[in-house]
Amino acid sequence: MADLSCSFLGIESPNPFWLASAPPTDKALNVYRAFEAGWGGAVWKTLGEDPPPVNVCSRYSAHKSSSGEVIGINNVELITDRPLSVNLSEIRQTKKDWPDRALIVSLMVPCEKKSWQDILKQVEDTGCDGVELNFGCPHGMPERGMGAAVGQVPEYIEMVTQWCKESTDLPVIVKLTPNITNITLSASAAKRAGADAVSLINTINSITGIDLDSMTALGAVGDKYTSGGYCGSAVKPIALNMVGQIGRHPETAGIPVSGIGGISNWHDAAEFIALGAGNVQVCTAAMLNGFKVISDLTDGLSQWMDSKGYKALNDFRGRALAGLTDWKYLDLNYKTVAHINQELCIQCGRCFAACEDTEHQAISVKPLSGEGWERRFEVQKEQCVGCNLCQITCPVNNCISMVRGNEGSEYLPWVRHPANPLTEKP
Ligand SMILES: Cc1cc2nc3c(=O)[nH]c(=O)nc-3n(C[C@H](O)[C@H](O)[C@H](O)COP(=O)(O)O)c2cc1C
DSSP: OOBOOEEETTEEESSSEEEOSSGGGSSHHHHHHHHHHTOSEEEEEEEOSSSOOOOOSOOEEEEEOTTSOEEEEEEOOOSOOSOHHHHHHHHHHHHHHOTTSEEEEEEOOOSOHHHHHHHHHHHHTTTOSEEEEEOOOOSSTGGGTOTHHHHTOHHHHHHHHHHHHHHOOSOEEEEOOSOSSOHHHHHHHHHHTTOSEEEEOOOEEEOOOEETTTTEETTOBTTBOOOEEEESGGGHHHHHHHHHHHHHSTTTTTSOEEEESOOOSHHHHHHHHHTTOSEEEESHHHHHHOTTHHHHHHHHHHHHHHHHTOOBGGGTTTGGGTTOOOGGGSBTTOOEEEEEOTTTOOOOOHHHHHHHHHSOOOEEEEEOSSSSSOEEEEEOTTTOOOOOHHHHHOOSTTTEEEEESSTTOOOOBGGGOTTOTTSOOO
16 A cells, blocks of 8 residues: 655655645644544644634635536635634644644734744744744735735745744745745745745635626625635646746745645645645635545545555655646647547537637538438548647547647757747757
C-alpha cells in the first residue's frame, strides 16, 4: 500500500489532506469529528482580535449546473465570530488530544506590528504546529484594512510576513488571494519576507446570480447584497494555474505550497501535488458532503498511487511542472486529428453542430442507407485542426479521441518560426 504520510515544513500528518480554514474548523467539536473521520490536519477558522465580528444571515449561495449539481459556492462570512480565549483553549486541548494531526491556526488582525505580535504570542502558547496568515478574505475584512487588502499589495504582504517571522518560531504559511493579476508577485513578496510556505487559493470575488423577481443577488441579506468569495470545484482550474505558475517562476520555484481550491476528489488532490503542492487543503467538498469524504480521498489516492507504482507522495510531487511553459515554446508542428468511434457514437450530432457552426467544418454527416433517421458522422481529416471541441462536446466517454497526426515531426516553437518576422531568435 502506498504511504500517504506527509511532512510539510516538518509538520507531520498521516495523510496530505488538511481541512482549510472555514466553518468546518471553527470549533473543537467539528475538528474532533474530522480527525475521527481520518483528516490529516486542520487549519483553524481564522482568529482575530476581540471583540469578534458579527456575521450576517444569509451567508452562502450556489452556482449550480442545469442538473442541479453545485459547481461553486459563494460566501460572505467573516473570520470567527467566537471569542479569542474560547478558540485558544479549544485549540490547546485539540492539539493535546490529537498529537499526530497537523493543527495550524489561521490569523488576521489589523495591519499593525503590535497586533500581530500579541496574537502570535497567545497562539504559540496553544502548542499548535504553525500559523497561516489570512491575506485573502475578499469581503468585509478588506473594508477594515485586513485580508485581501493586505494580500493585494505585495509590499504589505512582505511587511506583515516579516513582522510575523520576527515574532515567532512557528512555521509561517502565507495564504494568498487569487484576486490579483499576477500571483507570482504575491508569492515572491512572501518568500522575500522569509515565509516558510504559501497556501492558495482563498476565495474569488463573485456574485453567483440575480433573482429576477426580487432583483437582488442569490444569498442576499434582505434587499442588499455584496460580492462574496467563490470556491468549490469551479475554482480548481484557477487555483491549479496559480500553483503551477509559482512552481515554475524563477523567483518563487521551490517555496513550499499548500494547494487549495476546488479539491473535490482524490484526482483533484493528485493534480495539485503533481504541480508541486506539498499538501492540500479542502473546504467546500467537506461542507457539501460531510467529513466522511476523507475516506474517498485517501482510498482513491492510495489506490491510484499503487496502480502507478508510487510508494510515497514525493514520488510524483512536481512531476507535471516539467511540461508547463510559455506559449511560445509550444510545438507548432504537433498535429492531432479527431477520430469518432462509430460503435460508441449515439448520433446526437453535438460534435457536428459545434464544428460546423463554430470551428472548421471538419465533421460530415450522411444518412445511413435505409428509411430510418440514422446518420453517420465522420471527421474530414484535412479540415480538422485538432482543437478538441468535438471531444469536449461529445456526451459519450471515449467516443471521440484525438489521434496523433504526424508522429516524429520536428519540434518547431514560435520563437524561431521562419514565417513570422516578429519572432525572437532562439
Ligand atoms: C463559508 C466559508 C468561510 C471561509 N472562511 C475562511 C476563513 O475564515 N479563513 C480563510 O483563510 N479562508 C476561509 N475560507 C476559504 C477557504 O479556506 C478556502 O480557501 C476556499 O474555500 C477554497 O477552497 P475550496 O474550493 O476547497 O472551498 C472560507 C470559505 C468558505 C466557503
